[in-house]
Amino acid sequence: MKPAPFAYVRPGTTEDVLAELGRDGAKVLAGGQSLVPVLAMRLGRPSTLVDINAVPELNRMSRTDGHLRVGATVRQRQVQYDDAAAAVPLLRLALPWVGHREIRSRGTVCGSIAHADPSAELPAVASCLDATMVVTSAGGAREISASEFFTGAMSTAVVPEELLTEVRFPVAADGxxxxxxxxxxxxxxxxxxxxxxxxxxxxxxxxxxxxxxxxxxxxxxxxxxxxxxxxxxxxxxxxxxxxxxxxxxxxxxxxxxxxxxxxxxxxxxxxxxxxxxxxxxxxxxxxxxxxxxxxxxxxxxx
Ligand SMILES: Cc1cc2nc3c(=O)[nH]c(=O)nc-3n(C[C@H](O)[C@H](O)[C@H](O)COP(=O)(O)OP(=O)(O)OC[C@H]3O[C@@H](n4cnc5c(N)ncnc54)[C@H](O)[C@@H]3O)c2cc1C
The missing domain is CATH 3.30.390.50 (CO dehydrogenase flavoprotein, C-terminal domain)
Incomplete structure (x- = not known):
């Protein structure tokens, strides 16, 4: 089976991504490791794929204010090996269990959390640490705690015109x-x-x-x-x-x-x-x- 027809856009700024997501039937394409199989099986028929991989500021990971901040296109494998991410040991323990190396090389941390598969590792890590999800639309940003983010199977508090721009994981403390x-x-x-x-x-x-x-x-x-x-x-x-x-x-x-x-x-x-x-x-x-x-x-x- 092949995907149903769709338009494809690859904006270079977050602002342009958000403008595209405001259109009816648009869907974020991050690493594609879950979305592409969904399209291939025709379980989803978005009108437009909004590829977020050309936006430089979404590919940032930093440690500030007691949190590891992981941007929307940061790959799972980057987090597995980047020194900054060692400050969140639970992420490091969980990541080797996520699929295979090739999948982690393309798949994003934010994409896994946005996809919200009930059997996925990273939503459980976010929940256990009570991570904060930052979601942004053309109207501004809002922060959602993990306890309010996951609303059901493959279902989250993110609405279609919003982008999960960043997840903030609390850095481990002594003890x-x-x-x-x-x-x-x-x-x-x-x-x-x-x-x-x-x-x-x-x-x-x-x-x-x-x-x-x-x-x-x-x-x-x-x-x-x-x-x-x-x-x-x-x-x-x-x-x-x-x-x-x-x-x-x-x-x-x-x-x-x-x-x-x-x-x-x-x-x-x-x-x-x-x-x-x-x-x-x-x-x-x-x-x-x-x-x-x-x-x-x-x-x-x-
Ligand atoms: C063979 C195979 C085995 C796998 N095994 C596992 C496993 O064991 N454990 C596991 O957890 N995962 C597994 N995965 C899934 C993998 O971890 C995916 O990478 C991940 O679920 C989705 O990340 P992605 O960046 O590829 O997102 P995509 O596939 O691009 O997107 C997934 C969904 O999330 C939405 N989305 C993505 N990013 C954002 C964003 N920033 N804001 C809003 N919406 C967004 C998309 O619109 C889409 O609906 C497997 C995948 C494959 C193909």
């Missing part, structure tokens, strides 16, 4: 540790289930936040601090990873029951996804906690 894991049928496939974790440990104790993906129509975020504290009460203050993981297990089963609301599909039943989430949550919350209290310990992932 924070991160975990990320997923299960897919083959490496590079979309996840059957996955979890992104941030633990922040201060003198007041640990706070833990998870975002699960592949298990609902959008990433599901929970504060699991009480469960982590209860597990630490059982293990004592200096647990090893496997001991803490075991202590978290019963809590993780209850968390999985709460967050998995997808039905089964050709790849996995809902019950199987619950088992996957329980295992992933207990393992990666434990890892993230240990990283938050022992940041430089050998053999423990960040």
């Amino acid at each position: 924070e540790g991160f975990g990320f894991g997923e299960i897919a049928r083959r490496h590079g496939d979309f996840a059957l289930a996955g979890v992104a974790v941030r633990v922040r440990t201060t003198t007041a104790g640990p706070e833990a936040r998870i975002s699960c993906f592949g298990i609902s129509d959008h990433p599901v975020t929970r504060d699991v601090s009480p469960q982590l504290r209860a597990a630490l009460d059982a293990t004592g203050a200096e647990p090893d990873g496997s001991g803490l993981g075991r202590a978290l297990r019963d809590h993780a089963v209850a968390i999985a029951d709460d967050v998995v609301d997808t039905g089964g599909d050709a790849h996995a039943s809902a019950a199987y996804r619950r088992q996957l989430v329980a295992g992933l949550v207990s393992r990666h919350v434990a890892r993230a906690y240990l990283k938050s209290v022992r940041p430089n310990r050998e053999g423990e992932s960040s």
Whole structure:
């Protein structure tokens, strides 16, 4: 099958992009790694593709005001290897799981977040870190928190005449540790289930936040601090990873029951996804906690 006919424009400024997006049926083309298959299968029939890749200011990544700012055409692979992005360890943990190297070379971080596939890694990272999405139209810019951005499967708060110009990820602070894991049928496939974790440990104790993906129509975020504290009460203050993981297990089963609301599909039943989430949550919350209290310990992932 071939795409339905469409017009193609490649403006050189954000202003011109926004003017084009104001036309009926126009659609942003970023890396094309999700949009082009959609067009080829005729699941979408935009009248005009607005290619944003010739706009220099959209290809910027910088670290300012405690945030990593990732522009609309910054490739996933750039973020995976750029030194500035090391300040957001959760992104670095997640990116190797996104498709294959060739896809990450073209696919953009903003494109993945705008596309909002329920099984995608980067929307879960944005949710876990409560990243800020900056969307711009001819009328001006607005900022949307991750908790309000993802509204359903492939569905976000961005309206057709808007461009996601930038995502701002908070830079990791001292006392924070991160975990990320997923299960897919083959490496590079979309996840059957996955979890992104941030633990922040201060003198007041640990706070833990998870975002699960592949298990609902959008990433599901929970504060699991009480469960982590209860597990630490059982293990004592200096647990090893496997001991803490075991202590978290019963809590993780209850968390999985709460967050998995997808039905089964050709790849996995809902019950199987619950088992996957329980295992992933207990393992990666434990890892993230240990990283938050022992940041430089050998053999423990960040
Ligand atoms: C074989 C294969 C395997 C893959 N595996 C994975 C995987 O495991 N995990 C994963 O997360 N992804 C996977 N992907 C998808 C990949 O990550 C895409 O790059 C990403 O989802 C979309 O980014 P893009 O820049 O290519 O966007 P495009 O394909 O250009 O656009 C995708 C959608 O987002 C919109 N859009 C893009 N940028 C913006 C913007 N700045 N503002 C507003 N709207 C915008 C477009 O209009 C379109 O609707 C896979 C893709 C392929 C082909």
